[in-house]
Amino acid sequence: MSLNGLQRKIGLLPATNIVVANIIGAGIFTTSGLLMADLGNPSLMLLLWIVGGVIAICGALSYGELGATLPEAGGEYLFLSRIFHPLFGFLSGWVSFIVGFSAPIAASALGFSEYFMRAFPGFSIWLSENSFIGLEGSSKLLAITIVIVFTLIHSRGIEFGSMIQNILTILKVLLIGSFIIAGLAAGHGETSNFSSGAPLAEGLAGWKTIGLSVMWIMFAYSGWNASTYIGSEIKDPVRNLPASLLIGTGIVILLYLLLNVVYIYAIPADEMKGVISVGGLAMRNLFGQGAEVVFSLLISFALFSSLSAYIIIGPRVYFSMARDGLFFRSISRIHPRFKVPTYSIYLQCLIAIIFVLTGSFDQILTYMGFSLGIFPVLAIIGLVKLRIKGEVKIKTPFYPAPQLIYLVSGIVILVLAFMERPAESSIALGTVAAGIPAYIYFRKMRKK
Numbered sequence: 001m002s003l004n005g006l007q008r009k010i011g012l013l014p015a016t017n018i019v020v021a022n023i024i025g026a027g028i029f030t031t032s033g034l035l036m037a038d039l040g041n042p043s044l045m046l047l048l049w050i051v052g053g054v055i056a057i058c059g060a061l062s063y064g065e066l067g068a069t070l071p072e073a074g075g076e077y078l079f080l081s082r083i084f085h086p087l088f089g090f091l092s093g094w095v096s097f098i099v100g101f102s103a104p105i106a107a108s109a110l111g112f113s114e115y116f117m118r119a120f121p122g123f124s125i126w127l128s129e130n131s132f133i134g135l136e137g138s139s140k141l142l143a144i145t146i147v148i149v150f151t152l153i154h155s156r157g158i159e160f161g162s163m164i165q166n167i168l169t170i171l172k173v174l175l176i177g178s179f180i181i182a183g184l185a186a187g188h189g190e191t192s193n194f195s196s197g198a199p200l201a202e203g204l205a206g207w208k209t210i211g212l213s214v215m216w217i218m219f220a221y222s223g224w225n226a227s228t229y230i231g232s233e234i235k236d237p238v239r240n241l242p243a244s245l246l247i248g249t250g251i252v253i254l255l256y257l258l259l260n261v262v263y264i265y266a267i268p269a270d271e272m273k274g275v276i277s278v279g280g281l282a283m284r285n286l287f288g289q290g291a292e293v294v295f296s297l298l299i300s301f302a303l304f305s306s307l308s309a310y311i312i313i314g315p316r317v318y319f320s321m322a323r324d325g326l327f328f329r330s331i332s333r334i335h336p337r338f339k340v341p342t343y344s345i346y347l348q349c350l351i352a353i354i355f356v357l358t359g360s361f362d363q364i365l366t367y368m369g370f371s372l373g374i375f376p377v378l379a380i381i382g383l384v385k386l387r388i389k390g391e392v393k394i395k396t397p398f399y400p401a402p403q404l405i406y407l408v409s410g411i412v413i414l415v416l417a418f419m420e421r422p423a424e425s426s427i428a429l430g431t432v433a434a435g436i437p438a439y440i441y442f443r444k445m446r447k448k
Contacts, residue, residue: 008233012240014166015227018309019248021169023056024176025104025306026111027220028256029299032263033275034362035216038209040273041197042264048210049260052217053253055409056224058402060249062380064242067228069386069393071237074320075229075313076375083382086326087439092375093321094435099371099428101314102348104222106355107364108307109143111276114361115300116142118280119293143356146307151349154311157338165312168305173255175302179279179295180258187286189265197269204419211416215369218413220256222372223306224249229313238393262286276361315344325446326439366424370417371431377410 010018032045039045066079074081074089077096081089117124117139127138153164183189200206227234227244234240259279263272266282275281279299284292319341322332335342355364380403386392387399396402418425 008235008237010230010234012243015230015234015240015244016248016251017166017169018230018312019223019226019244020173020251021165021305021309022223022226022313023221023248023252023306024172024255024302025220025223025310026108026303027216027222028259029279029303030107030111030114030276030361031216031220031365032260033272033278033281034365035213036197036269037273039197039200039213040269041200042194042269043197044200045213046194046257046260046264048213048217049256051409052214052221053256055214055218055406056221056249057246057253058406059376059380060224060245061396061398061402062383062406063225063228063376064245064396065392065394066379066383066386067231067241067245068238069391071231071234071241072320073230073232073316075225075317076379077317077320078231079228079379079382080375081324083385084378086324087436088375088378090321090326090439090442091432091435092378093317093326094438095371095375095432096314096317097321097327097348098351098431099368101310101317102351103355103364103368104219105147105307105310105314105348105352106143107361107368108303108310109146109352109356110139110361110364112146112300112303112307113139113143114277115280115296115303118277119296119300140356144353146304147349147352147356150304150308150311151345154308155335155338155340155342155345157335157340165305165308168302168308172302172305173251175298176255176259179283180255180262183262183266183282183286184258187262187266189262189286190268191265193264193266193268208416208420211413212366212420214409215373215413215417216365218373219365219369221249221252223309224252225376226309226313229316232316242394242396311345311348314348315341318344318347326442363424366417366421367428370414370421370425370428373410373414373417374432377407377414380406 035045070078070082072078077089077093080092124138127133133141200209224245227241231237231241263278263282266285272278277296280292280296283295318327318331321327322329331341331344331347333343334340384400384403
């Protein structure tokens, strides 16, 4: 079956793999050290990872209904355009274009570089000594190279790309499982680390820190809605799309909690603060320098899986926008042989490279987290509207509790994060606002 040039070739397993791969990325391997720098309390950090998991599963339940009811490519772009107005859909697609996928691709590529350089510190030194770029430049060059390589892979067709994606995701889950089992069963950690750390600041200051921390955690969980972006290519979407969201998100929640238990068991709170390559540090503390090198290398390659998933999913949003006349027409073109939106994939690659060149990891994280927190809230409000009108194809359990949990927590997180990091949050809001004149322009072009 073909829909708008895209073919339904993805079953439950590859759709679930795309969800798992899209969630498990740079976030879980990099944010815990940044969280500890702000929170200073391991037990509180672990609690917030649980809170983030609850929010993610509530979102997955809601998007399962939306995806089954509107099983086409585009995610929030499709949902908001159909339920509310094309402007809202365009703004979500605009943010996805600038931030939603290109920035996570950049973050995953930078995370890869961070771990690779931790495994082979001499590589960056050699590269900087034998070229015109410095140490930081060598890391960015490596990240850009990886983005280009996977862009070329996924421009060769969804079946080939899905096969690569399945292999990478399975290897990544096996790697994480091995790390958890080895760390807890044979590692030389300290259970006293769980009760160490400093108390959080009281009053509003503490709540602002919590809000920003949960927003970063939700970045690590972002991707719980991944298969809705490729709805046009999923077989039996009414059954497989919601199942892929719930199964994939549930697997990741369990792995995330266990990974953070290992991090805390391995690393005292003061030593973890601000460390990006926290997985490599944990292995060094648990098993020694040799294990740090091996595991840092393995994590660096595991990040390929999430980077690969973002490159698969993002272009389908821009494709949907262009197909509706709200983006450059060339972006809607399907490659005659490989049946993928090739120009859309290449454009995303270019934006991701710009992020790699211009942003630091924590800046990208905050800007991206705030930007991506806005439109899922609107989409779930849209689900409530469809429920009231009786237009959903399936009804997931516990309604309206998951929707209320997601909406309340999402709004509170955005408010607290803005108060804690107004600069990055304001830039994110400015990005959304810049989409309004862009929408007007493309509407005029479509009429012509």
